[in-house]
Amino acid sequence: MTPLADSQILGHFGPYGGRFVPEALIAALDELTLAHETALNDPAFQKELADLHRTYTGRPSIITEAKRFAEHAGGARILLKREDLNHTGSHKINNVLGQALLTKRMGKKRIIAETGAGQHGVAAATAAALMGLECVVYMGEEDTKRQSLNVARMKLLGAEVIPVTQGSKTLKDAINEAMRDWVTNVETTHYLLGTVAGPHPFPTMVRDFHRIIGVEAREQCLDLVGRLPDAVLACVGGGSNAIGIFHPFLEDKSVRLIGLEAGGKGIESGLHAATISGGTPGVLHGTRSYVLQDENGQTVESHSISAGLDYPGVGPEHAYLHDIGRAEYRAITDDEAMYAFSLLSKTEGIIPAIETAHALAGAMQVGNELGADAVLLINLSGRGDKDVQTAAAYFGIPL
Amino acid sequence: MSTPLDDLFVNTRKENRAALIGFLPAGFPTQPRSISTLTAMIQGGCDAIEIGFPYSDPVMDGPIIQAASDQSLKQRTGSREVFATVKAIAPLAPTVVMTYWNPIERYGVTKFLESMKENGGSGAITPDLTIEESSHWIEETQRLESNRIFVVAPSTSDDRLKKVAEASTGFIYAASLMGVTGTRASVSTGAQTLVDRIRRITDKPVAVGLGVSTPEQAHEVAQYADGVIVGSAFIRLIQESKSEEEGISKVKNLAHALAQSMKRS
Numbered sequence A: 001m002t003p004l005a006d007s008q009i010l011g012h013f014g015p016y017g018g019r020f021v022p023e024a025l026i027a028a029l030d031e032l033t034l035a036h037e038t039a040l041n042d043p044a045f046q047k048e049l050a051d052l053h054r055t056y057t058g059r060p061s062i063i064t065e066a067k068r069f070a071e072h073a074g075g076a077r078i079l080l081k082r083e084d085l086n087h088t089g090s091h092k093i094n095n096v097l098g099q100a101l102l103t104k105r106m107g108k109k110r111i112i113a114e115t116g117a118g119q120h121g122v123a124a125a126t127a128a129a130l131m132g133l134e135c136v137v138y139m140g141e142e143d144t145k146r147q148s149l150n151v152a153r154m155k156l157l158g159a160e161v162i163p164v165t166q167g168s169k170t171l172k173d174a175i176n177e178a179m180r181d182w183v184t185n186v187e188t189t190h191y192l193l194g195t196v197a198g199p200h201p202f203p204t205m206v207r208d209f210h211r212i213i214g215v216e217a218r219e220q221c222l223d224l225v226g227r228l229p230d231a232v233l234a235c236v237g238g239g240s241n242a243i244g245i246f247h248p249f250l251e252d253k254s255v256r257l258i259g260l261e262a263g264g265k266g267i268e269s270g271l272h273a274a275t276i277s278g279g280t281p282g283v284l285h286g287t288r289s290y291v292l293q294d295e296n297g298q299t300v301e302s303h304s305i306s307a308g309l310d311y312p313g314v315g316p317e318h319a320y321l322h323d324i325g326r327a328e329y330r331a332i333t334d335d336e337a338m339y340a341f342s343l344l345s346k347t348e349g350i351i352p353a354i355e356t357a358h359a360l361a362g363a364m365q366v367g368n369e370l371g372a373d374a375v376l377l378i379n380l381s382g383r384g385d386k387d388v389q390t391a392a393a394y395f396g397i398p399l
Numbered sequence B: 001m002s003t004p005l006d007d008l009f010v011n012t013r014k015e016n017r018a019a020l021i022g023f024l025p026a027g028f029p030t031q032p033r034s035i036s037t038l039t040a041m042i043q044g045g046c047d048a049i050e051i052g053f054p055y056s057d058p059v060m061d062g063p064i065i066q067a068a069s070d071q072s073l074k075q076r077t078g079s080r081e082v083f084a085t086v087k088a089i090a091p092l093a094p095t096v097v098m099t100y101w102n103p104i105e106r107y108g109v110t111k112f113l114e115s116m117k118e119n120g121g122s123g124a125i126t127p128d129l130t131i132e133e134s135s136h137w138i139e140e141t142q143r144l145e146s147n148r149i150f151v152v153a154p155s156t157s158d159d160r161l162k163k164v165a166e167a168s169t170g171f172i173y174a175a176s177l178m179g180v181t182g183t184r185a186s187v188s189t190g191a192q193t194l195v196d197r198i199r200r201i202t203d204k205p206v207a208v209g210l211g212v213s214t215p216e217q218a219h220e221v222a223q224y225a226d227g228v229i230v231g232s233a234f235i236r237l238i239q240e241s242k243s244e245e246e247g248i249s250k251v252k253n254l255a256h257a258l259a260q261s262m263k264r265s
């Protein structure tokens, strides 16, 4: 039991979380909550998931110490938790396999998912193929153009990709459209949400499926260094990879937890996706958390070079960890992230996802602040193959 | 205390008919035209009005209301315009605001209800506010004598129906089907089943919405419900009209035909 358990009644994290959804979804959310809680305590489910992770995902993921990169981070020891080496190239598969197994347990045959960069869509399509489920992925029309390679990947995996033409035509609108589909088809369909946002039980359930990252990494760090890290860092879009690595460290008060949000062109510019650093409390997509919004409560469009962080909301547990001071959140600009992206590629031979590059830029800051005695654990949430086009354009490399 | 909306249902029950409730987003198609359109809806025969607070992420709405909300938001419709509309319409017919939760939370629950009262509105319909999240809302609507209208769905369990019915005042909004707003070829049979289930729990008024667009459908629903809610059908007429006059006259005609079908036969 964590000390947070009390505040989690009905999926609340202090004043955050909860359920702000049409009544039509309540029965399905209750069913899902029950399925999740039952599965948590069911050794057969846990074994099935663990076996899949061992034989399909490629878990446990390794730790790589980044010694040359560390020279640019104040000489601190830099440990990279390699979620990029998972099947499909990011942490997203941890959650997707868990929810796909729950879908089968609930007797549903169809999953729907939203995707921004396409990473969650690809992971969902992969799990659907593996388990024989029908899969529909909603993706903003803008994003289908920016990430055409991932659209093709999803189609190759047998999924249907529906471009969303409403609103800003990006991730937030893809979520709206997925929720409309879910309200209409809830009896046969599971909404496989890709991050720790949305109505209860999603923030708790998706976190539980990603905790494996932190559980493994804590053990691996103790083995390698003989002590806990001074800080754990991760990028924060909706916040799933961050909460996955943070959560097992919550009780370790000596360990700083640092989330790196997308600062875009700088918070002052208004063109960013740093929801905690630059937003205010509000309700979006079924949960209360920080939101980028105007004075009428209308959601403001976010901006980031990284499609996976380009979201005007954030998971409610992060809002709570921020308010109680257990975790810190900083904004990293597009340029800072791209510098770290290039640096890791050239010093370690690892091309990270641009999302992840925000965490690496944060590690450079924190390493320089804490100095050579510090040990930093960074969640390398994904690989950069999907970002080659964006990065080439940014650095002026002709394709 | 009772609001104009409460009084309406007392009367329609005496008259053995259903009340016709018309919906339009504030600021659609423009702020002045939304007021002239709502006025035409009332002149045609709407007994009560739901003014929509347009919202950037309307997950319960189908393409027609989405497009109308977008058009309204592009003109920067906000709380000021919503309450100006309430002020203009409430003297003509009982008026409520239909809004997703975040605009209320952002404006402030107490301030929202005070503005509602000042401008003569009866209360609010809150389709994404679950009863679990509504303790403060219930306290404040109680204190400021405002109707709070929750929405229930065919999938709502009897246990929850009880709780939601208990918490609702004015009327209970029964969503006729599992889905989003829009016009439909027929009214789902689930609507009557749901209303029957609510009747077994409470004698509070029940109004049916989602997918009602024609006088025939409205007549069918009027046989068993206290209120019939029509939105997308009005909006579509305005979207299809070439001039303001054409829109107003079509809206008035539809309201008239719908009002004729509120009788119980």
Ligand SMILES: Cc1ncc(COP(=O)(O)O)c(C=O)c1O
Residues within 6 Å of the ligand: A090, A091, A116, A117, A118, A119, A120, A194, A195, A196, A235, A236, A237, A238, A239, A240, A241, A242, A307, A308, A309, A353, A355, A356, A381, A382, A383
């Ligand atoms: C590699 C990678 N990291 C991080 C994220 C951001 O999501 P979250 O904050 O939920 O981990 C994404 C989302 O697409 C991603 O692909």
